Amino acid sequence: MMSIFCYEYLNFKSLGLLLLLFLGIPFCPYSVYSQETRGESWQLQGGIGVCSSVEKSELLLEAKSAFLEVNIQDFFNPKESDAEFASKLERIRRSSLPVYAGNCFFPGKMKLVGDQIDISAVLSYAEIAMKRAQMTGTKIFVLGSGGARNIPEGFDRNKACKQFIRLCKRIAEIGEKYGVVVVLEPLRKKETNFVNTIAEGMKIVKAVNHPNFKILADFYHMACEKESPEVIIDAAAELCHCHIAEVESRSAPGIRGDDFTPYFRALKQIGYEGAIALECNWKDFDKEVKCGIAEAGRQVTSIPDF
DSSP states (O other), rough: OOSSGHHHGOHHHHHHHHHHHHHTTOOOOGGOTTTTTTTTTOOOTTTTEOOGGGGGGHHHHHOSSSSSEEEHHHHHHHHOHHHHHHHHHHHHHHHOOOEEEOOOOOTTSSSSSSSOHHHHHHHHHHHHHHHHHHTOOOOOEEEEHHHHHOOOOOOOOHHHHHHHHHHHHHHHHHHHHHOOEEEEEEOTTOOOOSSSSSHHHHHHHHOOOTTTTTEEHHHHHHHHOOOTHHHHHHHHHHTTEEEEOOTOOOOTSSSSSOOOOHHHHHHTTOOOSSEEEEEEOSSSSSHHHHHHHHHHHHHHSOOOOO
């Protein structure tokens, strides 16, 4: 399967990363603050991809998407039989667009904290999904799942936090087994009451303390929560994936003209070489996705060298 790395950016460093992918070694190379990269011409080695479905692969290739980020509950659905998944796997093998990441990890009814949590069911679900991810070469699982991690009313917050940390450690261990890095996605308060900022997410990530459990920076949620792009610098050692969308209507870059350069400047400062996925609301997907990828790419390349 093709790597997510854009061929125009290939160099000896990225070839080494490709070798790790080929060998199936779990890693998150983009979470390291690189003094070597800082001050040099910055390249987003992971490229710009899109959160969408496999059915859109050919269109996304035409739009110059570097990768696809699928819905885990839909594509890797642990409730489906192996035979049902086999047909999806065949579609991926026929496609030239890699499925680098997956989001929407757990359904809202599968609680990750509180009195209703069923740990064995959660871990079984994660095991099947990640095993299937290994078959497609998928390396990132986004743990947003705001409904699943929402703390029930009246439930002790400290207890919920401890529950979540213990559970995430076990999920990370499954990720290590299958070469998948789980990235915690802070979500705006309208979507969950637990982990709303990168600063809060970093406390969880540090407590989990596992190489297969990292943090995601979603520019949309950061803007909604008034979180400064500068926190990206503080999260440099653990940052492993990014999402992007305009703030007013969660539209694609270029629709309303949002300026993302403060986020890209922070990414450049830490030497981030990972991926950015468009996670947007679409009115005309076929048209807007081309504009979105192009505009995000334009803003990335507009950042001057330090």
